[in-house]
Amino acid sequence: KEEMKMMEWEKQEQQQQQQNGVMMYVKVMTDEQMELLRKQISIYATICEELVEMHKAITAQRDLAGMRLGNLYFDPLMTSSGHKITARQRWTPAPIQLQILERIFDQGNGTPSKQKIKEITSELAQHGQISETNVYNWFQNRRARSKRKQQVAVPNNAESEIEIEVESPDEKKAKPEIIHLHENQAPSAEDMCYQSPGIISALHSVD
Amino acid sequence: KEEMKMMEWEKQEQQQQQQNGVMMYVKVMTDEQMELLRKQISIYATICEELVEMHKAITAQRDLAGMRLGNLYFDPLMTSSGHKITARQRWTPAPIQLQILERIFDQGNGTPSKQKIKEITSELAQHGQISETNVYNWFQNRRARSKRKQQVAVPNNAESEIEIEVESPDEKKAKPEIIHLHENQAPSAEDMCYQSPGIISALHSVD
DNA sequence: CTTTTATGAATGAAGG
DNA sequence: CCTTCATTCATAAAAG
Numbered sequence: 402k403e404e405m406k407m408m409e410w411e412k413q414e415q416q417q418q419q420q421n422g423v424m425m426y427v428k429v430m431t432d433e434q435m436e437l438l439r440k441q442i443s444i445y446a447t448i449c450e451e452l453v454e455m456h457k458a459i460t461a462q463r464d465l466a467g468m469r470l471g472n473l474y475f476d477p478l479m480t481s482s483g484h485k486i487t488a489r490q491r492w493t494p495a496p497i498q499l500q501i502l503e504r505i506f507d508q509g510n511g512t513p514s515k516q517k518i519k520e521i522t523s524e525l526a527q528h529g530q531i532s533e534t535n536v537y538n539w540f541q542n543r544r545a546r547s548k549r550k551q552q553v554a555v556p557n558n559a560e561s562e563i564e565i566e567v568e569s570p571d572e573k574k575a576k577p578e579i580i581h582l583h584e585n586q587a588p589s590a591e592d593m594c595y596q597s598p599g600i601i602s603a604l605h606s607v608d
Numbered sequence: 609k610e611e612m613k614m615m616e617w618e619k620q621e622q623q624q625q626q627q628n629g630v631m632m633y634v635k636v637m638t639d640e641q642m643e644l645l646r647k648q649i650s651i652y653a654t655i656c657e658e659l660v661e662m663h664k665a666i667t668a669q670r671d672l673a674g675m676r677l678g679n680l681y682f683d684p685l686m687t688s689s690g691h692k693i694t695a696r697q698r699w700t701p702a703p704i705q706l707q708i709l710e711r712i713f714d715q716g717n718g719t720p721s722k723q724k725i726k727e728i729t730s731e732l733a734q735h736g737q738i739s740e741t742n743v744y745n746w747f748q749n750r751r752a753r754s755k756r757k758q759q760v761a762v763p764n765n766a767e768s769e770i771e772i773e774v775e776s777p778d779e780k781k782a783k784p785e786i787i788h789l790h791e792n793q794a795p796s797a798e799d800m801c802y803q804s805p806g807i808i809s810a811l812h813s814v815d
Numbered sequence: 816c817t818t819t820t821a822t823g824a825a826t827g828a829a830g831g
Numbered sequence: 832c833c834t835t836c837a838t839t840c841a842t843a844a845a846a847g
Contacts, residue, residue: 491827491838538828545833546826698823698842745824752837
């Protein structure tokens with residue numbers, strides 16, 4: 402049952418305190434393998450997204466809108482076990498939100514107009530608390546820092562071997578498109594969901 | 609395929625719904641499960657990112673040999689043939705550089721402008737690898753931490769109603785007059801330990 | 816080697 | 832837009 406899993410997770414809470422168990426001493430993956438992993442992650446992200454959408458749509462059918470609109474959720478900082486997670490004072494975009502934002506940013510429409518902001522905010526609100534100000538700030542910062550980074554990269558000119566760092570500094574913009582891969586190359590969703598103790602313990606170790 | 613996994617979830621979901629006595633046959637995941645999956649995906653994303661960074665750093669390992677061995681700093685002359693794309697490890701100021709930085713900082717000019725940054729960088733570059741960003745960050749951090757230290761040290765003549773907030777997790781140092789309209793809702797990826805042992809080992813086995 | 820600390824770097828938000 | 836500040840994250844260095 403769920404309770405049993407929770408207990409097991411909590412039991413393993415302490416042994417996750419290790420930090421940085423990966424050393425940079427050896428080459429870990431080939432480029433192909435990395436690309437593969439990234440695609441698999443995209444798949445997981447897409448599946449998750451779809452599930453969330455599905456779930457929300459169905460949930461909305463049941464209880465009407467008043468319950469789930471606004472900040473009227475039950476305290477999201479409380480886990481099921483009643484454990485409280487340290488609150489943050491500033492918005493932290495969820496991975497999915499970041500993914501969407503990056504995609505929009507890369508689409509070139511560098512002009513986040515007022516109306517556009519509203520739309521984006523609405524979309525992102527499906528994945529977590531967010532405000533238009535957050536979106537606005539994000540685009541402002543994203544653009545400014547992207548620009549500044551290029552300013553630093555350019556002065557290193559006249560070299561013929563600059564070929565790596567051309568593209569966007571981060572590979573986060575892996576697009577969530579379905580790619581057919583062999584499932585046995587990645588841990589199954591069940592494994593992710595119920596056999597990976599790290600997450601829960603990390604969750605609890607936050608406070 | 610993915611559908612198989614989803615069916616697993618659905619089955620489990622239905623069971624749980626029956627437990628709760630709520631009749632709905634299409635809810636796919638509980639909120640907890642959704643959140644959990646989302647976090648786990650973010651873990652994947654983080655691991656992938658780290659692997660990419662790691663791989664880049666190692667691939668660029670052409671002319672750097674003693675970076676991780678401690679006191680060995682890059683000799684500027686050494687980078688003549690290669691360049692410095694290696695910058696995946698964080699800059700460690702040489703003692704001489706630190707000395708110079710501290711002196712400039714103590715001179716009171718709190719905010720080194722862009723031009724000033726360039727000058728300082730040029731000067732420090734004679735004593736070791738450095739970039740303008742390093743200098744900029746150093747001053748930012750130096751100032752912020754100096755300021756913060758005073759906040760902790762000064763409150764001896766505190767007002768009668770002001771309490772010293774050392775490290776209260778719930779009482780951040782947010783300004784009382786500022787109201788945050790958008791609180792963070794869910795724990796983010798950064799809050800989690802992104803070192804799931806199973807995944808790491810799996811990745812190593814790939815190599 | 817493991818844990819803790821110090822600090823370089825990243826980023827959300829505010830001000831101009 | 833750009834700069835600046837405050838907070839947080841990650842990791843080199845130090846301590847155990």
